[in-house]
Amino acid sequence: MLRFKSNVSLINYNTFHINALAKLFTNFCSAAELIQILGSMPDNSRLLVIGGGSNILLTEDFDGLVLKNEIPGIEIVSEDEKFIYVKAGAGVNWHHLVMYCVENNFGGVENLSLIPGNVGASPMQNIGAYGVEIKDVFHRLEAIRLADKKAIAFSTEDCEFGYRESVFKKKFKGQFIICNVTYKLRKTPILNTSYGAINAELKKFSGKDLSIKVVSDAVINIRQSKLPDPSELGNAGSFFKNPEVNKSDLEKLKKLAPDVPFFSIDENKYKVPAGWLIEQCGWKGFRKGDAGCYEKQALVLVNYGGASGKEIFELSEVILQSVFAKFQIHLEREINVI
Numbered sequence: 029m030l031r032f033k034s035n036v037s038l039i040n041y042n043t044f045h046i047n048a049l050a051k052l053f054t055n056f057c058s059a060a061e062l063i064q065i066l067g068s069m070p071d072n073s074r075l076l077v078i079g080g081g082s083n084i085l086l087t088e089d090f091d092g093l094v095l096k097n098e099i100p101g102i103e104i105v106s107e108d109e110k111f112i113y114v115k116a117g118a119g120v121n122w123h124h125l126v127m128y129c130v131e132n133n134f135g136g137v138e139n140l141s142l143i144p145g146n147v148g149a150s151p152m153q154n155i156g157a158y159g160v161e162i163k164d165v166f167h168r169l170e171a172i173r174l175a176d177k178k179a180i181a182f183s184t185e186d187c188e189f190g191y192r193e194s195v196f197k198k199k200f201k202g203q204f205i206i207c208n209v210t211y212k213l214r215k216t217p218i219l220n221t222s223y224g225a226i227n228a229e230l231k232k233f234s235g236k237d238l239s240i241k242v243v244s245d246a247v248i249n250i251r252q253s254k255l256p257d258p259s260e261l262g263n264a265g266s267f268f269k270n271p272e273v274n275k276s277d278l279e280k281l282k283k284l285a286p287d288v289p290f291f292s293i294d295e296n297k298y299k300v301p302a303g304w305l306i307e308q309c310g311w312k313g314f315r316k317g318d319a320g321c322y323e324k325q326a327l328v329l330v331n332y333g334g335a336s337g338k339e340i341f342e343l344s345e346v347i348l349q350s351v352f353a354k355f356q357i358h359l360e361r362e363i364n365v366i
Contacts, residue, residue, distance in 0.1 A: 042081035043258035046337045049089040055096035079146035087337035115210040118148030135217025136165040138240040141247045148206040152196040158223045163189035167212040171204040262331030268302040303327035309350045
């Protein structure tokens with residue numbers, strides 16, 4: 029018989045370390061167990077599925093059932109001349125999977141080293157860093173559809189990946205629970221060192237042959253130098269998306285801030301670093317109570333210990349307003365506010 033725990037603190041299940049309570053809580057380690065739990069849920073109960081808890085901000089107690097996805101396992105499911113296909117359970121720690129691939133010289137995810145969270149969130153968020161996104165290595169996933177508790181497979185096209193977006197965040201939000209993801213990785217890696225920060229860091233590895241291990245180590249060094257460890261300082265990594273603007277909007281922005289950095293996406297679309305915009309508004313290093321803006325990276329909001337989710341949300345709101353007032357750019361939150 030299934031048992032649901034009552035009034036469980038979620039402080040250890042979210043990387044902001046917000047002390048919100050779940051009315052009901054349980055975990056699952058397989059698709060079959062998940063289906064059984066869904067069939068035993070109290071009628072009309074709200075449902076929140078969590079993995080690594082690295083992309084959520086809890087602003088209140090959750091009056092429903094919190095399900096912790098702990099589906100394990102990493103396995104090679106097939107291979108061809110150029111690629112190897114690695115399947116991982118949604119509950120597997122993302123960085124653990126990356127290290128498995130690096131150690132086996134399976135190329136494609138080394139630039140995504142040290143991103144917090146679990147495998148299940150990787151396609152949902154289309155996580156990305158240093159010129160690589162999940163869509164570049166994604167093959168397929170399997171998810172349980174809540175409406176009929178059936179297993180459904182999704183291809184790359186089915187996921188409709190965008191910048192930190194997929195069908196699971198908008199079109200099918202709250203309708204599926206991801207159980208496993210299969211990645212298409214290169215047997216002969218093609219290294220992506222296009223980002224300047226990586227090239228600068230790689231200079232410290234002189235004498236070593238360039239490899240996915242060296243690229244992974246460089247990415248880890250960069251992330252550790254400018255991003256706080258969630259186990260030491262509550263945070264969810266990048267709180268805001270980098271805004272995308274068209275050419276005319278970029279020209280208007282240049283008039284307001286001639287030194288604004290930007291990156292070309294295509295001939296009429298550009299990405300502007302949200303951290304730079306926030307820093308120009310004076311928020312970097314700001315602290316009010318235990319809610320703050322990290323001193324080394326303005327894109328990261330932090331909990332210094334006792335901040336509530338509402339306090340962090342309110343800080344994000346005034347940051348959004350100040351950036352719009354100064355630059356006429358609407359920032360979007362990357363994290364899920366609950």
